[in-house]
Amino acid sequence: MPNPPAEPMLPRPYRVLKVGRETGDTFTLTLAAAAGGAGFSFAPGQFNMLYAFGVGEAPISISGDPERPENLVHTVRAVGAVTRAICGLKKGEVLGVRGPYGAAWPVAAAAGQDVLVIAGGLGLAPLRPAVYHLLAHRPDYGNLELIYGARTPEDLLYRKELEGWRGRFDFRVHVTVDAARGEWRGNVGVVPNLISRARFDAANTLALICGPGVMMRFTVQELLGHGLKMENIYVSMERNMKCGLGLCGHCQLGPFFVCKDGPVFRYDLLKDWFLTREV
Amino acid sequence: METPESSLTTHPFFQGMTPRHLSMVGECASRVNFQAGQFLFREQEEAAQFYLINHGQVAVEVFRARRGPITLQTLGEGKALGWFWFDKPYHWHYDARALQLTRATALDVKALMYKCEQDYELGYALMKRYAQMLAVQFRVVAMQIADMYG
Numbered sequence: 001m002p003n004p005p006a007e008p009m010l011p012r013p014y015r016v017l018k019v020g021r022e023t024g025d026t027f028t029l030t031l032a033a034a035a036g037g038a039g040f041s042f043a044p045g046q047f048n049m050l051y052a053f054g055v056g057e058a059p060i061s062i063s064g065d066p067e068r069p070e071n072l073v074h075t076v077r078a079v080g081a082v083t084r085a086i087c088g089l090k091k092g093e094v095l096g097v098r099g100p101y102g103a104a105w106p107v108a109a110a111a112g113q114d115v116l117v118i119a120g121g122l123g124l125a126p127l128r129p130a131v132y133h134l135l136a137h138r139p140d141y142g143n144l145e146l147i148y149g150a151r152t153p154e155d156l157l158y159r160k161e162l163e164g165w166r167g168r169f170d171f172r173v174h175v176t177v178d179a180a181r182g183e184w185r186g187n188v189g190v191v192p193n194l195i196s197r198a199r200f201d202a203a204n205t206l207a208l209i210c211g212p213g214v215m216m217r218f219t220v221q222e223l224l225g226h227g228l229k230m231e232n233i234y235v236s237m238e239r240n241m242k243c244g245l246g247l248c249g250h251c252q253l254g255p256f257f258v259c260k261d262g263p264v265f266r267y268d269l270l271k272d273w274f275l276t277r278e279v
Numbered sequence: 280m281e282t283p284e285s286s287l288t289t290h291p292f293f294q295g296m297t298p299r300h301l302s303m304v305g306e307c308a309s310r311v312n313f314q315a316g317q318f319l320f321r322e323q324e325e326a327a328q329f330y331l332i333n334h335g336q337v338a339v340e341v342f343r344a345r346r347g348p349i350t351l352q353t354l355g356e357g358k359a360l361g362w363f364w365f366d367k368p369y370h371w372h373y374d375a376r377a378l379q380l381t382r383a384t385a386l387d388v389k390a391l392m393y394k395c396e397q398d399y400e401l402g403y404a405l406m407k408r409y410a411q412m413l414a415v416q417f418r419v420v421a422m423q424i425a426d427m428y429g
Binding site for chain 2 (some may be wrong): 120121122149150151155176178179180181182184185186187188189190192193196197211212213214215218
């Protein structure tokens, strides 16, 4: 895990190098330190607080390659004032960055095992750095399977990259959507239904899951039904994170602070709170 | 050569069924192939068959004026298709179209119902599987309706 930032409450200015539109309301921003320099290292699954000057801060997962920290990549959906402002930034404009924060996907611990990467909707963004790591260290792992679901084909993130991954002989990619028009030739259905198509040895498999709560609940049930151990299932939780340091309490989930103890949690440690409503 | 009965024994839907019951179901079964684009059935047609997909992929579609067909679900190898053969007036409510060359086992619903009436143990064994399939289907539809990615 990289060292925590030296001045954790101080945003550093980052300049927008590129803005790419993923879907109607979701954009991927590539950033570089405005003062130059090498950027900072991060682990797959960590997030930054992005600050749109004069509007506010929002926690956004890092979606770039952890082995290329010189460019910081974030995929953002425009859903509120802050994220709309971030998505509206143009090339050359500047925003503030604090981070990286939070616990990471256990990609090192997964060595020697099969790995199921299971994402729904925007949940592929925090999992993409894990995929980069797994593919960069491909010989260290058994079967690698990505299961990804979105609302429609138009809502799929990283479409070209998904097609590229699907072309590999050592990585199986399963994509599904909730509904589609006639021209879509892929799967239509929900993510948990695709688990039975994945090849994995349940006793030696790690599952990394990120997506909407409903999807994650059903996915965990399905994985347990296939014989995965609870301690081999990891989920990424989304909460209203503010300070990023476990101080303000905005993101408290039972005994945990999602910003500091998560957002990635081992399921057996979280399960009582994972299934509890209104916490 | 694979017979309709042997294709039943390997299909997940009939996993655990006794050889006697499998033999009875096999008497109602036939092997069918569909080319890519061919319809297995269309809305309003009589639901005379219950399909077990052995190979390939099928889209379950609803047709909407000016928007054309919308795919609600795709079903592949090991899945069962045909949720309405216990629902009067026994007509399909959707279209089902093969997305690629699809091999399936078709069960004649009337013959199967007759056998179930003759042998309640067979009826119960079949109903348990059918109910489980409906429960899974209900869960899938509930997740889709929830529009969880919104």
